[in-house]
Every structure is written in C-alpha cells, then in structure tokens.
Amino acid sequence: MSTNVIGAGLATFRYHRTCLRVLEGPDRGLVGNDAEGELACGTAPDNQLPLTDPTVSRYHFTLTTTPRGMYLRDAGSTNGILAGGCRVETAYLEPGAVLQVGKSTVRFERVEREAEQPLSASDTFGRALGRSVAMRRIFETWPRIASSDAIVLLEGETGTGKTLIAEAIHQASPRRKGPFSVIDCGAIPPSLIETELFGHERGAFTGAQQQRIGAIEAGAGGTVFFDEIGELPLELQPRLLRAIEDHTIKRVGGQQPIHVDIRIIAATNKDLRAAVNRGDFRADLYYRLHVVSLRLPPLRERRLDIPLLIEQFYAQFAGRAGAPEALVAAFTRQEWPGNVRELRGAVERAVLLDDPTWGSDLTAAGASAGRGPGDAFDATLSFRASKERATMLWEREYLGALLAHHKGNLSRAARAARMDRTHLRELGRRYDLVPAALPDDDDDAPPRPD
Numbered sequence: 441m442s443t444n445v446i447g448a449g450l451a452t453f454r455y456h457r458t459c460l461r462v463l464e465g466p467d468r469g470l471v472g473n474d475a476e477g478e479l480a481c482g483t484a485p486d487n488q489l490p491l492t493d494p495t496v497s498r499y500h501f502t503l504t505t506t507p508r509g510m511y512l513r514d515a516g517s518t519n520g521i522l523a524g525g526c527r528v529e530t531a532y533l534e535p536g537a538v539l540q541v542g543k544s545t546v547r548f549e550r551v552e553r554e555a556e557q558p559l560s561a562s563d564t565f566g567r568a569l570g571r572s573v574a575m576r577r578i579f580e581t582w583p584r585i586a587s588s589d590a591i592v593l594l595e596g597e598t599g600t601g602k603t604l605i606a607e608a609i610h611q612a613s614p615r616r617k618g619p620f621s622v623i624d625c626g627a628i629p630p631s632l633i634e635t636e637l638f639g640h641e642r643g644a645f646t647g648a649q650q651q652r653i654g655a656i657e658a659g660a661g662g663t664v665f666f667d668e669i670g671e672l673p674l675e676l677q678p679r680l681l682r683a684i685e686d687h688t689i690k691r692v693g694g695q696q697p698i699h700v701d702i703r704i705i706a707a708t709n710k711d712l713r714a715a716v717n718r719g720d721f722r723a724d725l726y727y728r729l730h731v732v733s734l735r736l737p738p739l740r741e742r743r744l745d746i747p748l749l750i751e752q753f754y755a756q757f758a759g760r761a762g763a764p765e766a767l768v769a770a771f772t773r774q775e776w777p778g779n780v781r782e783l784r785g786a787v788e789r790a791v792l793l794d795d796p797t798w799g800s801d802l803t804a805a806g807a808s809a810g811r812g813p814g815d816a817f818d819a820t821l822s823f824r825a826s827k828e829r830a831t832m833l834w835e836r837e838y839l840g841a842l843l844a845h846h847k848g849n850l851s852r853a854a855r856a857a858r859m860d861r862t863h864l865r866e867l868g869r870r871y872d873l874v875p876a877a878l879p880d881d882d883d884d885a886p887p888r889p890d
Contacts (some may be wrong), residue, residue, distance in 0.1 A: 477505035495542030516714030585710030586612035596736030599781030618662025626642025626668035644693025670710035710771030
C-alpha cells in the first residue's frame with residue numbers, strides 16, 4: 441500500500457518494491473527487481489529480469505505500476521504467458537501470482553521493505569499540469585533530466601501530452617535558446633521522409649533544384665523531437681542510429697559527413713518492445729533511445745487532474761476563470777479514452793456551444809438526431825455553433841445505424857465506412873455506442889446475435 445507523507449513542506453510517495461523470481465527453468469533462483477515502477481522480462485539484457493531461456497522472447501512481458509495495481513502486458517511474445525493454465529494478454533497481478541513464460545516459471549512478489557520517492561511541490565512543469573501522485577512523481581524527476589543531454593523516450597497513449605512534455609524538457613534545458621525541431625514520423629510520406637530528416641543536395645534526384653537542409657541539421661544547437669518514432673521506416677533506422685551515435689549525417693546525394701550538435705527526444709504511442717519482437721524496429725536503435733524512458737499515464741490513471749485541466753482549458757477558451765460546476769461534474773465522471781486531447785476538445789465545444797454539459801451525455805442528442813432540421817434549429821446559436829451541433833448529432837445517428845447494421849462488429853463497420861478502425865472505436869466510445877472496456881483485439885469477433 442502506498443501513502444503520501446508530508447514533511448518539511450515536501451510530499452513523499454512510499455510504496456512497496458516488487459520483484460520477479462524464477463522458480464523453474466534455466467535461470468532458476470534469479471530475481472529481477474522493479475525499476476521506477478516497471479518490471480520487464482525477456483532475453484534482452486536491458487530487462488529487469490533477463491532470462492537465458494531460448495523459448496522466451498527478447499521482450500516477453502512488462503509489469504507497470506498503476507493505481508489499480510501491477511498491470512501485466514504481453515509484449516508480443518512468441519509463446520505467450522500462461523497463468524493458471526490460461527493464456528493471458530493483459531491482467532492485474534496480485535503478489536504471489538505465478539506465470540509460465542516459455543519453459544520458465546516466474547512468481548511476482550512484493551518486497552517487504554518500502555521505498556520512498558519525493559514528490560514535486562509544484563503541480564506544473566512547463567505547460568504540463570497535474571496534482572496527482574502520478575504526475576508529481578514525474579515532475580520531480582524531469583528538471584534533472586532536462587538539465588542533462590540524455591536521450592529521452594516518452595511513452596504513452598495518444599493524447600497524453602508527449603509533445604507538450606518534450607517542449608517543456610527543451611525549455612528547461614541548457615539548449616533552450618536553440619531550436620526545437622519537430623519531426624512527425626507518422627505524418628511524412630515514406631517517399632519524402634529521408635530528405636525531410638537528412639536534407640538533400642542539389643541534383644540528388646529529379647526535382648531537387650536546390651540544396652535543402654533537413655530537420656536534424658536544422659535542429660543543431662537545440663533539440664530534435666521525433667514524434668511517433670515507431671513509424672520510422674526500418675530502412676532509415678540505421679541512419680538515425682548513426683546520427684545519434686556519431687552526431688553526423690549525410691544529406692541525400694551528399695558525400696561529406698556533417699556534424700550536428702543535437703539532443704534527441706523521441707515519443708511513441710506504440711509498444712516498441714513488441715515492435716522489436718516483430719522485427720519492425722531495430723533492437724540497437726531501441727537500446728540507444730531507451731536511455732531515459734518516461735511513461736506518461738493516461739487520464740484514467742490520474743483522475744485527480746481532470747478538474748484542474750478543465751479549469752485550465754475553460755479559462756483558455758472562455759477568456760475567464762471559473763468553469764461551471766455542471767461542466768466539471770459531468771466531465772469528471774467520464775473515462776476520456778482520448779486522454780487530455782479529447783478532454784480539451786470537449787471543453788472547447790462546451791464553451792463554443794454555451795452548454796456546460798454538452799458532450800457529457802449524448803443520449804438526449806441521439807434522441808433528437810432523428811428530428812427534422814426545423815425542430816433542431818436554435819436561433820440563439822451562431823452559424824458555427826449550429827453547424828457543430830448538427831454535425832455531432834448526425835455523427836451519432838450515422839454511427840449508431842452503422843454499428844447496428846454490422847451488429848457491433850467494429851472491423852466490418854470500419855471497412856464498410858472506409859474509415860480507420862481505431863478512429864471508429866474512439867467515436868463510438870465518445871457517443872456511448874461502444875463499451876469503453878471493449879478490447880482492441882475484439883474487433884474481428886463474430887457479430888453479436890440480435
């Protein structure tokens with residue numbers, strides 16, 4: 441059990457350390473202790489429990505501290521995880537839980553001695569906000585990380601604020617006067633990403649009429665932020681590794697190496713360990729990026745921060761402080777699968793439509809969606825607000841009909857609508873058409889019976 445202890449004006453976080461003990465297998469007796477709330481098991485040397493069992497994957501599984509306990513997640517292993525004779529992908533473990541991984545048996549244990557970690561006295565770091573224990577633990581470590589030149593890997597779900605934190609680290613670093621160069625690896629077409637990163641010389645290819653400086657070179661003296669690093673094509677990863685190791689690049693079509701003085705921050709919403717297991721991400725590049733790894737918790741793990749964020753966004757969009765109590769109460773009850781980004785959008789809509797509970801419960805909106813345009817008309821709203829409301833009502837009606845037609849099967853509905861399955865799931869959850877607990881791998885399940 442963790443507790444907060446206030447003393448000398450500084451809060452500290454006390455928690456029990458945990459470990460994994462090998463009961464059977466080639467590494468019998470080996471113990472791996474948690475590091476900063478994480479326990480990873482596999483054959484790669486950077487795991488907290490590195491095994492030699494050849495039937496274990498390079499990164500087999502991870503355990504992460506959450507408010508609900510230690511969260512087990514299979515990292516895309518080949519042979520999976522067995523618990524009580526059942527194969528599990530994810531689970532919350534209790535002390536004493538026994539897992540079968542390959543030909544090895546390991547037990548999750550709680551270490552009796554407590555550890556103590558100071559919490560930041562501030563609820564901000566740059567523009568990031570949070571008064572929850574999860575965020576104040578992070579705020580305590582970030583200033584030290586920012587003051588160094590260490591490579592930082594930010595991991596977390598979409599919308600948790602990875603770009604915001606990368607900017608804050610840069611602004612708190614000795615490189616703050618240098619450029620902050622952002623490379624969105626997921627948004628650049630594959631045919632252009634090499635020249636976007638490294639630049640090109642004149643005449644390097646058809647259409648290269650003049651020399652171009654790439655984003656890495658443009659970031660010299662400052663920080664280069666690789667957003668969604670997991671989307672970087674495999675063939676370009678050795679060149680990025682070389683740039684990190686040697687601080688040199690070559691432009692496309694160039695022969696001379698160019699020295700670049702940069703700090704690297706990378707972010708991903710993917711599990712890079714699983715990508716390494718699949719062969720989609722180079723292990724040596726992952727090792728190099730994994731110098732300092734920070735996991736940004738989803739909003740559901742830091743619910744104490746939701747009212748604080750609502751107040752911040754309301755003041756930003758309304759131009760005044762004091763969010764309505766109805767808005768705070770309604771929005772605090774929600775799960776926000778899109779995290780801070782989704783919450784920000786909901787507050788903006790509430791301010792725009794002058795409705796403090798808009799977006800918190802769309803059941804009534806769905807009921808009115810079938811009415812005619814004249815019935816839905818509200819002369820007190822602006823054109824933009826009316827259009828926004830009409831669009832959301834239409835979206836809910838369309839998605840409800842789409843999912844009903846395909847009997848709740850997300851994959852089939854997404855293919856029929858020609859839209860991304862993940863986006864369809866997020867919209868469905870927003871309008872309370874898809875259960876929040878629906879697992880990602882359930883999309884191809886057979887249709888539900890009528």
